[in-house]
Amino acid sequence: MSSIKHLVYAIIQFLREQSHMDTYSSDEQESLEVAVQCLETVFQIRIEDRHLATAEPLEELFTNNFCKNDKLPLSLSSLPDNAEKAIQLKDEGNNHMKEENYSAAVDCYNQAVQLDPNNAVYYCNRAAAYSKLGKYIEAIRDCETAISIEPSYSKAYGRMGLALTAMNKYEQAITSYQKALDLEPENDSYKSNLKMAQQKLRDISSPTETGCGFDMASLINNPAFVSMAASLMQNPQVQQLMSGMMSSAVGGPAAGVGGLTDLSSLIQAGQQFAQQMQQQNPELIEQLRNHVRSRSFSSSTEEHS
Template sequence: MRRVMRIRWYQSDRNPHDAVAGSRQLEKSSVFEVKKMAVEKRLAFSIVQFLRDQTHCGALNSDEQESLEVAIQCLETTFKISSSDCHLAVPQPLTEIFLNSLLKNDNLTLPESSPSPEDIERAEQLKNEGNNHMKEENYRCAVECYTKAIDLDLRNAVYYCNRAAAHSKLGNYTEATGDCERAIGIDPSYSKAYGRMGLALTAMSKYPEAITFFKKALVLDPENDTYKSNLKIAEQKQKEATSPIAAGLGFDMASLINNPAFISMAASVMQNQQVQQLMSGMMSNAVGGPAAGVGGLSDISSLIEAGQQFAQQIQQQNPELIEQLRNHIRSRSFSGSAEEHS
């Protein structure tokens, strides 16, 4: 009883203004924590961009590149960020921010962050060389040229955007989205960077995100027919992705059966004796027609069984070709394939 009275006395003696002040302090603390988390995400995003740039510099061996890619994946998982989070991008590369901080705080004599006229001229030459390689479909050489141009002029959004196009042609869609992020960070009004981001995201089957970027591109360039066409394609693919049949196939069957590599592989699979027996049995049932009674059900079962057997044979014989065909179909599905480079 005495203990209860002490508690009541303590509560009644407290100043109500103190409680309000404490509540406000707690609210401010919560807002600070939210802002801090947002800053940490942007910092992590910049670090990931820096690491991606290092993988393109050409100075690392395969083991070192793999280590950086693992580090990128760990950072993205830890901070819950992805290459499509372009709202986290900052205008300046992390290296520039670091150098500017050193200049300001340590009074060090460092080279100017802006490239010299000679570097700008050489970077433009390298960009043009990269564009020529793109026309000749030498996409790896194009990536090298654009990377060298970036090394000379870090602030040119065009170089990143062009390299994104080259990466997309090679099927390196993650690298392509990373370059588009950097281009948008440097120049948020650069419509082509949004358009190419949309293409890469569509190829990665990230249709809602792709639609968002195509719409942003159209806001900046409303009369661009390429963006309009690619937006319709992404919207259509999003609808198809919700279909159980489309989700099961994972790709456009009409495009696939017209592919010469697929036809050659299918012909090889059809030599399999089990597949031939299944197909022969289906044909026999079909000839029997209505007289086969409930044979229609067995026809459907045989068709499903044959399809499963066919798919297994293809997967076992050449799984790499299936993935190549998917990438080929995706990359050829967009009107952006004929897009001019800056």
């Protein structure tokens, strides 16, 4: 293994020198740097390990190591046990993702990270599994870790954008997608997700939204509001009130027997309905009242020609 480390150290030094040459494009230079990081991680070699340096030219070192044996000494069996096991766990996690068994995938990626904590892929894959489980904060944290290990990892920026979008943090999501596209300009998925996040940001900033920042669309999609509404509609008293309100609205003062036959009765029914909602969720009703007040204030201050 000592001779292999000498060879790998020489290869790393060669690749590092090549990555700084102007003859390569920026993308090619980044690829060489990533290759260096992978070799350093797998073989646990650092730039400070100067004792591994040799005066023997790389070509001769390579020939002497490979021509003495029929098989390649850098086969998977020569990798450190931890790195090899981590790769197997990553593959198992990927299979669980295909089967939509996201919790099992997280378990596999967890073990891979423990065995090889400097591999950005394992964090990024775990971020995808976390997002599928709705654990967006954990997903973002894993993407950030992956980026800290490999700053040019476009997939980590893309997956962070997905998690941020799911949390309605559209401005931050747009930044992530733009960074992903900077690194991978032809990726159609990043382009599509960026446009979607930009549209979402425009929607919440459109004139149809209220000036006080109250999001009616979010209210309608709020599980607490939906649950409260469903509970109210199961209440016989509320059902009677709603029936009366509809009868009065459709039939007017001449509505059938048992219905609401005048405007004052309709107002009274509306007040009773509001009281029922107040008992169910007083905080939500206060938000609605503030919303109505803000709309009234906005209308009263409009300039008319």
